[in-house]
Amino acid sequence: MSSVERQRWDVVVVGAGGAGLRAAIEARRAGARTAVICKSLFGKAHTVMAEGGIAASMANANEHDDWKTHFRDTMRGGKFLNQWRMAELHAQEAPERVWELETWGALFDRTPDGRISQRNFGGHEYPRLAHVGDRTGLELLRTLQQKVVALQQEDHRETGDHEARLKVFQEFTVTRILKDGSGNVAGVFCYERESGRFLVLEAPAVVLATGGIGKSFKVTSNSWEYTGDGHALALLAGAPLVNMEFVQFHPTGMVWPPSVKGILVTESVRGDGGVLRNSEGRRFMFDYVPDVFKEKYAESEEEGDRWYDDPDHNRRPPELLPRDEVARAINAEVKAGRGSPHGGVFLDVSTRMPAETIRRRLPSMYHQFKELADVDITAEAMEVGPTCHYVMGGVAVDSETAAAPGVPGLFAAGEVAGGMHGSNRLGGNSLSDLLVFGRRAGLHAAEYAMSGAGGGVVEDDVAAARAEALAPFRDGPAENPYTLHQELQQTMNDLVGIIRREGEMAEALERIAALRERAGRIAVEGHRQFNPGWHLALDLRNMLLVGECVARAALERTESRGGHTREDRPVMERSWRPVNLLCRASGGGGIELERVRTEPIRPDLLALFEKEELAKYLAEEELDA
């Protein structure tokens, strides 16, 4: 065991994206010695890729906006399956989190009178997304990094050591959460990607902020880091995941050329006036407005177009419906033979605004299409189609504290946490989510850690984690991790993708079970120094676990809602509204499902909606209560 180094901290944050850094900053400010671990370079987390903006009802672009309207939009977007207290806290605290970022140095785009500019996005009643061109995530992360450095400089002045109270371990991957003899969190086991050396960080509190699961799917907007690690770490530590069937397929990913298939085309394109057309030139979204949204969306192109200049007297165009609706509509158009040459539809800004405006408001999109597809979006339409983008399901957490139930000392925030977005996330609500709940997770983790809870790690567990990490360096008949990964991605894409069917999901579960069995025979060549095959072999355990969670929960939920669409059960069933599905790791290495009732929505929050609207969503017994 001499080859495993040890360090002791109060709080360990796994992940250095927006959620992880916001948590770490708060934990350190609350007095906890805090370590941050990230699998990529510091500053390269997925959050950097966020384009459109941060949703917060600051009312800068429309004075009618307030937290209650943001709450209503979020609940409608999530089809009322959201953990309502999270949605409430999120809507109430998001503006403060954005203003705070500004005081820490973030440079947002401005309104003509100098306030933070806010743009339109799908499902948001008012322009609500604070943004920096289409590079908002980069600015958000840069600002949080700057704050981390500022705190380290403060510590240096006091202690002579920059890393005395806040240290970042970059390019380290956590493979296990460790516990003490009583089941409390006691730290994490990780390896350094470059050297392969092992490290145990002992700490009574661990915050998971590892992001999403997109790399389990073939076509995705997600980066290589999104292998569901935090989801799997929580499961293996005994914490349940909630509602994993809800995976968001963003309606507009690139479809051509094949090498860039899935890369995101930001929703800001539609927020700023871009329209979707099929091969016949028709703005088809007018044909796909569901009953629950009819009153809120324009009935004609003219009304939709007028809305951009006069939102108080017109309704928004249906291109700005929540993402699940738009993705399904695109899918239906392509299936009906009205798609673009490469299997998507057309997204056009070129006929909607001057070239100069496009280059100024959407600079990344302009360069992305020019460089990757040789398409000039100021002169021609883009071809786009759905891409796996975000997971609404995640670690079940307490709304106030972000603590995972049943595992004292474990917290989760950001995309890895479930509940906040219900069955479908609104654009912009992730960056605000990770700021609001990152802060809460850091604060409560620090309080917990400094209360003296938790004991030391169990040495047998450290030895087991080490043996597990080294297992792929085996001799004998071998499976290749790259082959298994491709097969898993294909399975998830084809059988548990945007449109689901009972028989296909059952087949997916069989294939995943077979893949797990083969994964037990994975062998990698070479040594522990930067070995991507070995890294993937370790990540595969996580992708197989989350893949099974998604397939099992999707098979169980016999309705269509938000990011879960079943061709064989096309209707949203009100009786499913108060039902959450929990996934837990079973003794045999697979996943067990449990149905649990959701907590009744607080009456004063229900009173924010019209009775007729609630009748479309809530179960009969909830309406009577």
Ligand code: FAD
């Ligand atoms: P991340 O930022 O991904 O950070 C995860 C961290 O965990 C990384 O540091 C990673 O290295 C680390 N990690 C993972 N596994 C391990 C492990 N095993 N050990 C150690 N470290 C680990 N949302 C919006 O609200 N607005 C937008 O405009 C928007 N645009 C988007 C555009 C794109 C192209 C994409 C893909 C997403 C977009 N989203 C947007 C979604 C949003 O960016 C993400 O949901 C959000 O950034 C997730 O942040 P996070 O902090 O939870 O995770």
